[in-house]
Amino acid sequence: MKKPNSDPVPEIMRKSTLEDVARLAGVSKMTASRALRNAGDVSRANVIKVQAAAEQIGYVGNNLALSLSAQSTNLIGVVIPGLSNIVFAEVLSGIADAIDGTDLQSVFGVTDYDPEKEYQTILNMLSWRPAGLIVTGLDQPEKTRKLLEAADIPIVQIMDLDGDPVDAVVGLSHKKAGADMARALLDSGRRRFGYVGCRLHRDTRAAKRYAGFVEALAAQGHVLRCEALSEAPSTVHEGRRLTAEILETDPDLDCLYFSNDDVAMGGVFHCMARAISVPDQIMLAGFNGLDFVDSLPIKIATSRTDRRQIGRRAIGIISSGKGPKGVGSRMIDLPAFIDLGQ
Amino acid sequence: MKKPNSDPVPEIMRKSTLEDVARLAGVSKMTASRALRNAGDVSRANVIKVQAAAEQIGYVGNNLALSLSAQSTNLIGVVIPGLSNIVFAEVLSGIADAIDGTDLQSVFGVTDYDPEKEYQTILNMLSWRPAGLIVTGLDQPEKTRKLLEAADIPIVQIMDLDGDPVDAVVGLSHKKAGADMARALLDSGRRRFGYVGCRLHRDTRAAKRYAGFVEALAAQGHVLRCEALSEAPSTVHEGRRLTAEILETDPDLDCLYFSNDDVAMGGVFHCMARAISVPDQIMLAGFNGLDFVDSLPIKIATSRTDRRQIGRRAIGIISSGKGPKGVGSRMIDLPAFIDLGQ
DNA sequence: CTGAAAGCGCTAACAG
DNA sequence: CTGTTAGCGCTTTCAG
Numbered sequence: 001m002k003k004p005n006s007d008p009v010p011e012i013m014r015k016s017t018l019e020d021v022a023r024l025a026g027v028s029k030m031t032a033s034r035a036l037r038n039a040g041d042v043s044r045a046n047v048i049k050v051q052a053a054a055e056q057i058g059y060v061g062n063n064l065a066l067s068l069s070a071q072s073t074n075l076i077g078v079v080i081p082g083l084s085n086i087v088f089a090e091v092l093s094g095i096a097d098a099i100d101g102t103d104l105q106s107v108f109g110v111t112d113y114d115p116e117k118e119y120q121t122i123l124n125m126l127s128w129r130p131a132g133l134i135v136t137g138l139d140q141p142e143k144t145r146k147l148l149e150a151a152d153i154p155i156v157q158i159m160d161l162d163g164d165p166v167d168a169v170v171g172l173s174h175k176k177a178g179a180d181m182a183r184a185l186l187d188s189g190r191r192r193f194g195y196v197g198c199r200l201h202r203d204t205r206a207a208k209r210y211a212g213f214v215e216a217l218a219a220q221g222h223v224l225r226c227e228a229l230s231e232a233p234s235t236v237h238e239g240r241r242l243t244a245e246i247l248e249t250d251p252d253l254d255c256l257y258f259s260n261d262d263v264a265m266g267g268v269f270h271c272m273a274r275a276i277s278v279p280d281q282i283m284l285a286g287f288n289g290l291d292f293v294d295s296l297p298i299k300i301a302t303s304r305t306d307r308r309q310i311g312r313r314a315i316g317i318i319s320s321g322k323g324p325k326g327v328g329s330r331m332i333d334l335p336a337f338i339d340l341g342q
Numbered sequence: 343m344k345k346p347n348s349d350p351v352p353e354i355m356r357k358s359t360l361e362d363v364a365r366l367a368g369v370s371k372m373t374a375s376r377a378l379r380n381a382g383d384v385s386r387a388n389v390i391k392v393q394a395a396a397e398q399i400g401y402v403g404n405n406l407a408l409s410l411s412a413q414s415t416n417l418i419g420v421v422i423p424g425l426s427n428i429v430f431a432e433v434l435s436g437i438a439d440a441i442d443g444t445d446l447q448s449v450f451g452v453t454d455y456d457p458e459k460e461y462q463t464i465l466n467m468l469s470w471r472p473a474g475l476i477v478t479g480l481d482q483p484e485k486t487r488k489l490l491e492a493a494d495i496p497i498v499q500i501m502d503l504d505g506d507p508v509d510a511v512v513g514l515s516h517k518k519a520g521a522d523m524a525r526a527l528l529d530s531g532r533r534r535f536g537y538v539g540c541r542l543h544r545d546t547r548a549a550k551r552y553a554g555f556v557e558a559l560a561a562q563g564h565v566l567r568c569e570a571l572s573e574a575p576s577t578v579h580e581g582r583r584l585t586a587e588i589l590e591t592d593p594d595l596d597c598l599y600f601s602n603d604d605v606a607m608g609g610v611f612h613c614m615a616r617a618i619s620v621p622d623q624i625m626l627a628g629f630n631g632l633d634f635v636d637s638l639p640i641k642i643a644t645s646r647t648d649r650r651q652i653g654r655r656a657i658g659i660i661s662s663g664k665g666p667k668g669v670g671s672r673m674i675d676l677p678a679f680i681d682l683g684q
Numbered sequence: 685c686t687g688a689a690a691g692c693g694c695t696a697a698c699a700g
Numbered sequence: 701c702t703g704t705t706a707g708c709g710c711t712t713t714c715a716g
Binding site: 685686687688689690691692693694695696697698699700 | 701702703704705706707708709710711712713714715716
Binding site for chain 3: 027028029030031034040041042043046065067068069070071
């Protein structure tokens with residue numbers, strides 16, 4: 001990997017090392033090291049000389065060497081499906097919160113809901129020997145699961161609770177969330193249901209909500225009258241399009257369940273544009289409880305979840321973790337709660 | 343940093359190393375190394391033995407050792423102010439796109455619009471010896487700027503163009519974007535302007551748009567009649583609140599310029615709730631050209647920017663970069679373009 | 685209080 | 701084709 005040319009590295013632009021600092025300060029590497037970290041005892045005079053030297057040449061420590069030597073890093077790997085949905089950004093935000101003040105550092109990887117990419121991302125992260133790993137969901141394919149099981153660090157699977165965890169879990173049951181919403185809507189008198197969703201077979205959590213919803217309807221003798229599905233990413237635009245589609249097919253629906261709030265917002269916009277009265281004529285229900293739901297000029301139902309809290313608790317598990325998995329393995333349920341928006 | 347107990351590391355749960363693979367395969371470390379990377383010539387038989395051994399013990403390479411040895415990493419540091427605004431998530435998404443297929447890996451850090459945190463984040467990243475750094479904006483304080491200047495890697499400052507770059511830049515002039523919008527709104531006949539904005543003194547780019555807007559008004563003899571400002575983060579909710587506030591103060595306005603689309607959406611919701619006719623009675627203008635703008639039941643003006651493209655071009659500069667800064671230093675202007683939403 | 689030696693896991697360079 | 705040696709930058713022993 002060295003440049004073919006014989007000089008090791010052009011002397012002038014090499015990043016300075018501890019040795020450079022030590023030389024300039026007129027002490028040994030070790031004294032410099034100790035002075036910079038104030039570890040062990042170093043004479044006051046030397047501390048000052050070393051700090052001055054470091055400052056002067058703009059010394060920046062090398063974490064690669066540090067971590068290799070220490071046989072451990074302060075890295076937390078975080079694997080999420082994507083950032084287009086603000087929900088994951090909020091999880092990251094919670095993680096950042098919890099990390100703030102500690103010396104932990106997070107490394108993010110995005111999988112685009114692609115299992116192969118997820119595998120590669122996790123492999124890549126493991127090769128940096130992180131102190132812990134946070135991955136989204138419980139539905140990794142066997143190959144990926146093996147990798148996670150073999151890793152000798154705490155693994156926290158987040159967002160989902162329906163499945164068999166590798167180690168620790170923080171999230172909620174989406175199946176239950178879907179079922180709860182179905183029951184709440186039934187209780188409020190709705191009967192003619194339609195479903196509007198995006199990416200159901202990549203987004204396994206949305207699929208679980210769908211399944212829970214349908215089951216709970218069935219349990220009370222009801223069914224989904226029709227559905228509008230798309231494999232496009234969840235966007236307001238797609239939500240509006242699909243809503244138009246489903247209401248054209250069956251204008252008589254009195255309730256629409258959406259795969260999430262973004263898609264539901266598209267439904268809201270469609271109804272407003274067509275002067276369809278919400279919730280009198282038709283009720284709309286999303287999922288997540290995003291900020292804008294409360295500001296909408298009309299009210300929709302949603303399941304509120306605490307994404308930041310999920311991030312925080314995941315970090316909590318890792319940093320409190322008595323080491324590798326198994327020991328402190330836990331399950332934290334942060335259930336969604338229904339808001340009918342009345 | 344070693345555990346106080348005298349065993350180096352409990353033998354049973356140590357991550358396996360190349361040496362373990364080599365031993366199991368009955369070859370030397372080097373042969374194993376070459377076989378795994380298929381570098382150099384290794385006999386077919388040995389390649390198979392080594393791969394089998396690696397597979398069997400679940401060997402995962404150690405990037406710390408690799409990078410230390412190679413004196414370089416495949417890391418790209420990315421420093422952004424936050425993820426609450428979807429705009430930065432989109433930049434990251436563009437970065438992820440551009441990185442996909444290469445062996446580069448991105449590491450994100452969030453600063454929360456806090457200069458001190460930004461400094462720490464950058465320092466931290468530099469200590470991992472990344473191959474390049476992408477930072478948001480041009481307005482770093484002196485201390486941070488020094489750090490960036492001293493780093494012997496390509497630095498790309500993104501989003502903004504108004505200022506003095508350290509190395510390369512990819513973004514747009516927010517001053518011009520604000521001025522363009524002012525002129526467009528004047529051209530369309532608006533005269534009684536109000537401004538609604540969040541976080542102006544942390545979000546320097548929003549502040550630049552504001553400045554450009556006001557200047558361009560002045561150039562044609564007009565002024566901002568009033569403004570509603572807040573230091574809360576930009577949210578729909580805050581936008582709705584501030585819009586209510588400003589229209590109470592001065593119900594006679596015929597145009598509102600918002601610090602961005604999220605805040606503008608709050609304005610939209612307020613107007614819908616109050617049955618204020620948009621754009622007849624009042625015109626609303628945001629910034630960014632977010633997805634939902636096109637789906638809104640009423641039309642607002644916005645400046646469309648290409649965030650993903652910014653991310654992609656930033657990676658382009660770094661990966662095409664002939665090495666450290668200076669050499670391939672560039673400026674890429676990806677201007678916003680006005681959409682009056684008619 | 686300070687320094688010299690050894691090693692973290694890996695690869696480039698150089699011999700066989 | 702294969703193995704040995706040396707070294708990446710740092711820290712932890714262990715002697716002064």
